[in-house]
Structure formats: structure tokens, C-alpha cells
Amino acid sequence: MAIPIFQRTLGKNVSFSGIGLHSGKKVHLTLKPAPINHGIKFVRTDLPDNPTIPARFNCVVDTSLATVIGSDGVIVSTIEHLMACLAGLSIDNVVVELNSYEVPVMDGSAGPFTRMIMEAGIQEQAAPRHFFVLKEPIELEQDGKFVGAYPDTTFKITCNIEFAHPLIQKQSCSIEVEDHIFEHEISSARTFGFLHEVEYMKRYGLARGGSLDNAVVIDENDILNENGLRYQDEFVRHKLLDCIGDFSLLGMPILAHIVTSKSGHAFNHAFLENFFNNKVSWQTLTLDEPADLPSGTAKSLAI
Numbered sequence: 001m002a003i004p005i006f007q008r009t010l011g012k013n014v015s016f017s018g019i020g021l022h023s024g025k026k027v028h029l030t031l032k033p034a035p036i037n038h039g040i041k042f043v044r045t046d047l048p049d050n051p052t053i054p055a056r057f058n059c060v061v062d063t064s065l066a067t068v069i070g071s072d073g074v075i076v077s078t079i080e081h082l083m084a085c086l087a088g089l090s091i092d093n094v095v096v097e098l099n100s101y102e103v104p105v106m107d108g109s110a111g112p113f114t115r116m117i118m119e120a121g122i123q124e125q126a127a128p129r130h131f132f133v134l135k136e137p138i139e140l141e142q143d144g145k146f147v148g149a150y151p152d153t154t155f156k157i158t159c160n161i162e163f164a165h166p167l168i169q170k171q172s173c174s175i176e177v178e179d180h181i182f183e184h185e186i187s188s189a190r191t192f193g194f195l196h197e198v199e200y201m202k203r204y205g206l207a208r209g210g211s212l213d214n215a216v217v218i219d220e221n222d223i224l225n226e227n228g229l230r231y232q233d234e235f236v237r238h239k240l241l242d243c244i245g246d247f248s249l250l251g252m253p254i255l256a257h258i259v260t261s262k263s264g265h266a267f268n269h270a271f272l273e274n275f276f277n278n279k280v281s282w283q284t285l286t287l288d289e290p291a292d293l294p295s296g297t298a299k300s301l302a303i
Contacts, residue, residue, distance in 0.1 A: 003154060003178070003255075005287045007129050009033040009093040011121030016112065018104025021078055021191075021215075022065060024208030027100035029082075031117070034093035036127040039251060040086060042069065042076040046099040055083060055096075057249040057272040063265040067246060077102040080265065081191075084245035085110040088182030089117060090253065092129060108190035108214040110241055114183050128286035132254040136281045140271045146261040147271040154178075155254060157247075159240040160261040165194070167218060171236035177244060186244070188230055189237035192216035195224065243268060250275070252284065 015030045034041070040055040051074045053059055061070035066078040076096075082103050086094060088110070106112040139148040158174040175181050193215055202208065216234065217224045231237055243260055246268035260268070275282075 003287070004090045004124070005129055007036055007092045007125040007127050008090055009035075009038075009123050009125060010091065010117065011123045014116045014120045016104055016106065016116065018106050019209040020100065020102030021105035021108075021209045023077070023100070023102045025100050025102065027098055027102060027104050029096065029098040029104055032095040032097065033123065034095045036093065036125050038093040038095070040083065040092075040094050040096065040248075042079070042096045042098065044074055044076065044099075044101070045097050047074065054251075055079065055249060056251045057269065057276070060249065060269055063269050067249070067265050067269075069249075075101050078105065079103050080242050080245035081106075081110045082113055082245075083248045084241045085113040085117065085182075085187060087244050087248035087253070088177055088187060088241075089114065089122060089179050091117070091122060092253075093125070105191075105209055105214045108216070109188050109238070110186075110245075111188035114187040118183065128288070130252050130284050130286055132250060132252055132256070132282050133285050134254075134256050134282050138271075138275055138278050138281050140267075140274045142267070142270075144261075145263050145267045146259070147263050147268060148259045149254070149256045149271075149275065150259070152255055152257040156257040157240055157243055158257065158259045159236055159243055160259075161236045161239050162262060163235075165218065166221065167223065168235050171233050173233060173236045173240050175240065182244070186237055186241050189234045189241050190214070190216050190230065191238055192218065192235055195219040239264075247272070 010031055010033045013030055013032050017028045019026055042053045044051050053069050053071045053076055059069040059071055062068035067080045068075055068077040069079060134149060134151040137150045155177045157177060160172045162170045195217055198210055198217060212225050246265055
């Protein structure tokens, strides 16, 4: 499948209602088409003057339990699943309106967002997309965690995880990020947690909206969800989904092969900061055809 080279937005408004994973608060969220070069911006309709926060790495204010963006004291929390959906479907320009500070968790995956957007349709716009194109690898490694980005002609992610639990252990997943693959192989993978961690967070007023309806919960030996897993390797697929959401905060699509190992929101964000401190390692391009790629990248785009 060809990489979309023109900017894209939604065909029409799409609305969702649910609760926040950590806040437990009810929230209504509406996605609206946006003009060329608008990007993804969150609007808090519950606050005076409807403050707006761009979905960019330099607006991230917290990554301890979820990805949180903020500006002038206003925040929007737990944006990663929605951002993964928009990036996974190559949607560039959207207004995200919500009447609380946390995006609804839905079923713990990006599946509900993806299905509704696909039903609403995606609109191509009359302006080229701008891509980050790597000229050389960029890597970050610390305390056993690793993220690397390597020159490529498309957007790929290889995600590796390792947990000292018999149901997870070592898992790896590698995909080319494009609409059909994201929709069918990644978007429905749910967030997961260990029972003792969930109980601990609830004791301290966190994960108030968490339940077996919106997360895979594991005790010492078993999956507590009645219907089990949606994929045999749902754990690593969800971590890959999170990576797509985190890397979307570059603000533009990237042509690269991203490889992660034991990473999470905080370390992914540290990599983004490192990426922007290595400006000699990349350039930004619009692509009218494969020949527009620098000669050192690869021979041709995947069509």
C-alpha cells in the first residue's frame, strides 16, 4: 500500500462518551475535521475560553502513568490510544474537543476510536504531508531500556517487551504502520495491568475508572478477564500501540524503522527529546514520488 503523501482529516464529526481510566470521570469527546497544516489539537470545552493544547512532544508534562500534555496550567491526560489511532490511520489534522481533562478509556484499546473513524471516512486534503526522514540512525539506551530509529522508506515499528510473568515473558511484534494493518492487527489490543498494581493504584486514588471492561488484568498465574486475550500476544501489541501514540507527538509522520526494547511512555518521550537534539541526523521532506527520498535512505517506497 502506498504511503499517503497528501494531508488527511476526518470525513465528518465523530463523538465518543466514556470514563477516564485514572480519574473515573465521565467525559464526552468529539473529533472534528480540521484545515490543512492544523495538526492535532485538544480543546477543553469545559473551561473558560476553551483553551487549546497541541499534541506535540514539547507539550508533554507527565509520563508517569499515561501521556499527559499541558499548557498554562491546563492538561489533557491519557492521550496515547487516541493519538495512536490517528497516527495509525495517517490522519494529520483534527480538532479534539472534550469536556474533562482525561480522554475516555473506552475498552482499553484504540479499537472503538478506529471503528468510528473508519465509518465516518477519511478525507484527503490538497496539500502534501511533511515527513521526518532520517539520514543516519539515532539511538538511546539506558538502564536496560532501548529505542532506536533507523533510515527507512516507510514507517515501521518493532517492539520488544519482557516481564517476569509466565503469561508474558519475552514477546516481540513488528509491523509496517498503515491503515489496514493498524485497524486489524493493533488497534484492538488492550492496556494491561497486574492485579496487585491495580489494587495499589486504587488505594491511592488512581485507576478509578479501571475495570475488566477496559483492561486486561493478570494475577500471579491467570488472566482474570472472562474471555481471555484478543490476540495470543496482546501484551506486546498494546505496547506497540502505545509506541505509535508516543511517536505521533513528533508532530509529523516519520519515515523510519523504530525499534524499542523494554520502553514505556517516559523513555519514549526521552527518545523524542534526543531526536530533536540530533537535528543533523534528519531532514523534513514532502514526497511527490519515491525519487524525493534522499539517496541514502532506500531505493523506493513500499507500494
